[in-house]
Amino acid sequence: MTTAPAAPAIKAKQRPGDRVFSTATVVSGSLILVTLAAVAIFLVAQALPAFTAEPTAFKGDAENFWQYVGPLVFGTIWAAALALLMAVPVAIGIALFISHYAPRRLAQALGYVIDLLAAVPSVVFGLWGITVLAPAVQPFYTSLTEWFGWFPLFAGPVSGTGRTILTVAIVLAVMILPIITALSREVFLQTPVLHEEAALALGATRWEMIKLAVLPFGRPGIISASMLGLGRALGETMVVAMVLSPAAVISFAVLQSQNPTTIAANIALNFPEAHDIGVNILIATGLILFVITLAVNMLARYIVERRKDFSGAN
Amino acid sequence: MSKRIEVNDLNVYYGSFRAVEGITLEIEPRTVTAFIGPSGCGKSTFLRTLNRMHEVIPGARVEGEVLIDGNNLYGPGVDPVLVRRQVGMVFQRPNPFPTMSIKENVLAGVRLNNRKLSKSDADDLVEKSLQGANLWNEVKDRLDRPGSGLSGGQQQRLCIARAIAVSPEVILMDEPCSALDPISTLAIEDLIEELKQEYTIVIVTHNMQQASRVSDKTAFFNIAGTGKPGKLIEYADTTTIFSNPTVKATEDYVSGRFG
Numbered sequence: 001m002t003t004a005p006a007a008p009a010i011k012a013k014q015r016p017g018d019r020v021f022s023t024a025t026v027v028s029g030s031l032i033l034v035t036l037a038a039v040a041i042f043l044v045a046q047a048l049p050a051f052t053a054e055p056t057a058f059k060g061d062a063e064n065f066w067q068y069v070g071p072l073v074f075g076t077i078w079a080a081a082l083a084l085l086m087a088v089p090v091a092i093g094i095a096l097f098i099s100h101y102a103p104r105r106l107a108q109a110l111g112y113v114i115d116l117l118a119a120v121p122s123v124v125f126g127l128w129g130i131t132v133l134a135p136a137v138q139p140f141y142t143s144l145t146e147w148f149g150w151f152p153l154f155a156g157p158v159s160g161t162g163r164t165i166l167t168v169a170i171v172l173a174v175m176i177l178p179i180i181t182a183l184s185r186e187v188f189l190q191t192p193v194l195h196e197e198a199a200l201a202l203g204a205t206r207w208e209m210i211k212l213a214v215l216p217f218g219r220p221g222i223i224s225a226s227m228l229g230l231g232r233a234l235g236e237t238m239v240v241a242m243v244l245s246p247a248a249v250i251s252f253a254v255l256q257s258q259n260p261t262t263i264a265a266n267i268a269l270n271f272p273e274a275h276d277i278g279v280n281i282l283i284a285t286g287l288i289l290f291v292i293t294l295a296v297n298m299l300a301r302y303i304v305e306r307r308k309d310f311s312g313a314n
Numbered sequence: 315m316s317k318r319i320e321v322n323d324l325n326v327y328y329g330s331f332r333a334v335e336g337i338t339l340e341i342e343p344r345t346v347t348a349f350i351g352p353s354g355c356g357k358s359t360f361l362r363t364l365n366r367m368h369e370v371i372p373g374a375r376v377e378g379e380v381l382i383d384g385n386n387l388y389g390p391g392v393d394p395v396l397v398r399r400q401v402g403m404v405f406q407r408p409n410p411f412p413t414m415s416i417k418e419n420v421l422a423g424v425r426l427n428n429r430k431l432s433k434s435d436a437d438d439l440v441e442k443s444l445q446g447a448n449l450w451n452e453v454k455d456r457l458d459r460p461g462s463g464l465s466g467g468q469q470q471r472l473c474i475a476r477a478i479a480v481s482p483e484v485i486l487m488d489e490p491c492s493a494l495d496p497i498s499t500l501a502i503e504d505l506i507e508e509l510k511q512e513y514t515i516v517i518v519t520h521n522m523q524q525a526s527r528v529s530d531k532t533a534f535f536n537i538a539g540t541g542k543p544g545k546l547i548e549y550a551d552t553t554t555i556f557s558n559p560t561v562k563a564t565e566d567y568v569s570g571r572f573g
Contacts (some may be wrong), residue, residue, distance in 0.1 A: 196370075202398065
């Protein structure tokens with residue numbers, strides 16, 4: 001058997017536009033990796049001394065770094081989770097209202113309001129939390145502890161100022177509401193008309209159509225949006241630092257005056273007076289926050305990925 | 315199961331634009347009726363008025379009446395949701411719910427009726443519906459796989475199974491084969507022939523051979539020009555329409571001498 005002589009490889013013509021564009025994308029892609037690596041290296045290098053620091057170096061009663069960071073980790077996740085719990089249902093409701101119920105004019109106006117909410121700086125939310133929200137909800141908290149004090153979350157004694165972790169969570173929920181709403185709305189609007197009609201033609205009411213076609217289609221989007229919101233809530237500094245008077249406790253009670261604070265707020269409050277090993281300790285807590293956020297994002301990816309076969313992308 | 319459809323002087327509007335004008339026809343139970351005509355002549359619009367699906371488009375409204383066994387679909391107090399449960403629909407492109415398995419897709423409509431199905435009843439219904447859509451043998455080993463993993467023709471038969479699972483009186487098909495290859499088309503046409511035993515079927519098609527193969531009666535729609543409403547030109551037995559139509563426009567259309 002004879003083989004034909006190998007044909008000379010055909011080389012694609014290199015066009016200047018293509019080269020500029022591909023170089024630009026490669027550079028941008030690498031830049032994000034370099035930035036991330038720089039931050040990660042900084043965090044790890046600066047954090048290392050904290051893990052072996054003397055007990056005297058820590059503020060409060062902590063004996064070592066893990067005891068110090070424990071309540072902070074708890075506070076961070078607890079506040080963010082509460083905020084997410086409140087924000088997600090409302091955000092999905094608003095997004096569905098805008099995408100499937102509201103008349104077009106109203107939907108547009110509402111969309112602008114939501115975007116406006118996203119543009120409010122977090123310091124402003126913090127001020128609002130202290131001066132308006134906290135005093136306003138305090139009487140409500142009092143009755144909550146009176147009526148539902150047997151339920152561990154609402155155990156007394158109630159805070160006299162209303163500046164509790166629940167107030168923080170409400171403010172955080174308001175802050176992350178716009179991003180979750182905006183993203184969910186976009187996803188809901190993308191629902192293929194074909195699927196909506198399929199549901200309607202089977203005799204679905206509007207709500208049943210949403211359950212059959214819109215929500216399943218939007219599920220990955222809702223998860224991604226929630227995770228973005230959660231990421232913002234985890235890292236939010238100003239609101240927590242302004243509203244809470246921190247204590248190093250792990251407590252699920254949301255209405256008492258002793259509240260766990262969050263990592264970000266703790267860094268912001270203590271950094272100005274920190275020196276030497278104190279700085280390393282704060283940076284190490286920052287590293288922990290970094291890890292938590294990374295873990296949350298990976299979890300979200302995993303959840304979305306798990307049902308990939310059913311996403312309709314194939 | 316199957317019912318007689320009677321349409322009296324039906325006009326369909328989108329806002330102020332009259333899309334379909336003055337349609338009157340009767341469809342006998344257990345027959346296949348084909349709607350043919352050029353694109354934009356209102357045949358799909360008219361088809362969708364038979365289960366009030368046109369109302370999905372904002373501004374769409376109807377004058378006249380559509381009677382199914384004497385009950386006016388547009389009578390006061392008639393719920394479009396209930397109408398659609400009686401009159402099933404199959405669309406131009408297969409549209410199984412992508413997030414559901416094959417089995418869940420078949421049961422989607424039944425679950426809407428809030429009927430609490432026992433597992434064995436559900437399994438029976440899935441098998442019966444898929445058998446009815448000639449799909450059972452191909453998918454019985456993968457009922458829990460996503461419906462979107464099937465081929466186009468299989469997906470369309472899945473949609474038919476989903477429609478017949480709720481035991482409708484009438485099945486509307488809006489160009490059900492236009493996105494399918496000839497083999498899958500043949501499978502659907504065979505299926506229509508079988509479904510005719512139990513259901514009244516109305517099908518919109520651009521394929522004249524298909525109309526002549528599957529239907530008992532054929533309605534030819536046409537428009538005088540863009541911006542004019544579509545009208546029913548001729549409605550008769552399929553053999554008459556294709557061999558001996560009374561209207562010149564029909565003859566021109568079915569013989570390919572159009573325009």
